[in-house]
Amino acid sequence: MNLKYPLDEFARLIGLERNTTSHREKLLSALGAAIAITCVAWATYFAVAFRFIDIQTSYFVVASMGASAVLLFAVPHGALSQPWALIGGHTVSAAIGIACQHWLPGGFAVAGLAVGLAVGAMYYLRCIHPPGGATALTSVIGADAEALGYQFLLVPILVNLLSILFVALLFNNLFHWRRYPAHLAHRRATPEVTDAVDREHELTHEDFAAAMQELDSYVDVTAEGLADLLELAKRHAEKNTVHPEKIVAGKFYSNGKLGKLWSVCQVLDDSSEEDVGRDLVIYKTVAGAGANDTGLCSRGELRSWARFEVEPRNGHWVKV
Template sequence: MRLISELRGYLGIEKNNTSHREKLISALGAALAILGVLWATQQALSAGVIDISTSYFIIASMGASAVLLFAVPHGALSQPWALLGGHLVSALVGVLCQRWIGHELLAAATAVGIAVAAMYYLRCIHPPGGATALTAVTGGEAVYQLGFDFLLVPILTNVLVILAVAIAFNSLFHWRRYPVHLGRRRKMVASAEPETRETEITQEDFAAAIQEQDSFVDITAEGLTELLELAKQHAERNVVHPDEIVAGRCYSNGKLGKLWSIRQVVDESREPPPTKDRIIYKVLAGDGAYDTGICLREEFRQWARFEVQLQGGHWVKSRESVDDEHRN
């Protein structure tokens, strides 16, 4: 049994706790999406929108996209921008490589490589995009004749249809939300303040939570617990509050989930004594986003855990906060 368990680990065979209902729903959604793409493109053929001689009115990589949008609807790689940007950017890269690089093998390899880099930088990583770039290079004369029209028909046509089906189909089931942001806005999770929690989250808790969600999650319970442990170790390095609250800077309360919040100090009074020293702040992200408020400087300091800065679209600890951690 131990040998089998080790082999499962090396092969990456993880337990799938989704229900049979969820598996069948995913399969049905994917089938309907491809059917919708086929029907829409057939209508375009009949209307003369697409040249009747074009055989590539549906791109095979859409089958892979259907797997992501219906089997992993809450995954980051499945979201609308990943789908749209991933396919369109990759298609553009593929067409350019096919035109500018005379050797097909070199063009194909270059197209996939550049497509991956482009999706990374544009934050639209979508694995089927690699297949789209490859199709633009190896699709044959029918694809080459389309030129840059390949981006519109069939790529954009296919993508818009499968996206529309994904939004409509997933909305029929209350536990499936696509785009995933819909679920974050509507799902009100009762969450206790961290100070009132006396129990330690365990690996078994993560496994139970994943099973309760009844949706394929692209991370294992083991991976989640390792991530949590690293986060806890990181948090334990600094449990103090900022020494000084400075106007114009941003601060985080360091909490998790719906309790997390980022505030920016937009104005201050600096009036003595401390009981009159007030600041005005604006909530930039998280709990209470876009709200404004006023409070005593000391109250704000006790709320804040550390100063943060926006880098690459993510809030990270400022250099000063990191230096304070090292000193502590």
Template structure:
């Protein structure tokens, strides 16, 4: 296995995704998270009376709000970030955590039971929110101060914290039209379809999408609405060029236009890189896909039939179609 192939395999094992967001979007996410935590702090402090239970930080604020801030401001369109996921995830988990602590106090396995039941409940109630696991855990390991709150913990600090960070997420993300929050609130303006659905040979349907997700049998952090829109935009983009290139030019890169593991990008080499070249053959190196780093040779016609269109690198492992 070549070094590029080893690195590609390691990236897949570690789950390192190619981040396609621009620098401005990253800074917007950071500023939003900062303002979100500020809102949680000041709103909770304003709501709580002066004699309320406080922690060393000055006011009772859940540490799990930090994790919620990541989702609400860095991934505002994700399924795990939507309002019901945030509200239900925290409140359901808090109730489970308090109940477990009351039923099985001072047991070494109580915290684990609370988190496990919280995850299962969030699944069934369709409100999976990872920070909810931390909220359930805090109800058990938070010490006597948190234990003394009992089910009041659901109101102070959980509900107040959740309301504060949701309010900031709604206000902040509304400043940027492309940051839809909730995901259903803002509709991205779409260009007129290049090909009408009735003219397509194979048209994906909503039923196909649901069937595929059911077959996958794994929770996907994207709403079905956003996924449908993404697929439609991808199909429109693909329809701009449905023919194979008429000429393969040495020194350029070509994609086979497929998805997933079948996708591949080849760089056509300008000179022979392999011994004993065949007549009318061209050498190429695989730059993306499962066989990354591989050197091979094929005829010009074979390469042209394999290629769908020319591509150019855009950094971060991204490739764009050359119009």
């Protein structure tokens, strides 16, 4: 009996994904996390012991910082690891936990309510950071958190956060493939574009796996998940494959490309001339490649470039 297939299925069922990162990347992640927590503890102890901050606490490192270290150094390019997620997730969650601890009667429900409210707040503030849930819980059940009240936000929370963020910025940017924040990685020079970019290619599961291995960074999504996402994107793209009929001043248009080739332009003004040769538009690139650039071209040229009209909605560009 061939056990490979049922074992593979079981591995996928429990989420045991094949790890494609190199030994170098794994060791750097471990080293960065170790340095970060050491610096966090030292900085907080130094601030309290030498009375730079007039607060007495036995907390020098909030336990949830250990989870943050995993994200910042093992998944530095992940959305959950970015500076706003780190700072906002912890501070908002801590504030909610302290408020629940002070204003609500004790009991098991208070801890659950604090974590639940913290998750909801992180969603709406777009700063989801899983360790924030642990920070909310610590703010409810921790003895020092109860004694310090909202000062707990300053020490240890804020001092911990600034320390670990400083180390993440310094350590991750020592290595060209570990840019942090993640936006820096996407601002690297765009590779030369060849005709091959415009050819049709049928991407496969193996292509995604190879790309993840070449990236050499832990990606918090499976190759299967990426394939499903591409398939949904392709179905969405099939709904509108023609160029917009009209180019209208004030509207936004996308070229429909992927990755670093994608961009969105807004028509700032037009001449509305009947003469096709003199019918010009002024545009500004508002997102993607060439962001903030302005230019002048004919209405026909912009229509040929634009694949469809888009509009900003909930922080994303969507087809009209």
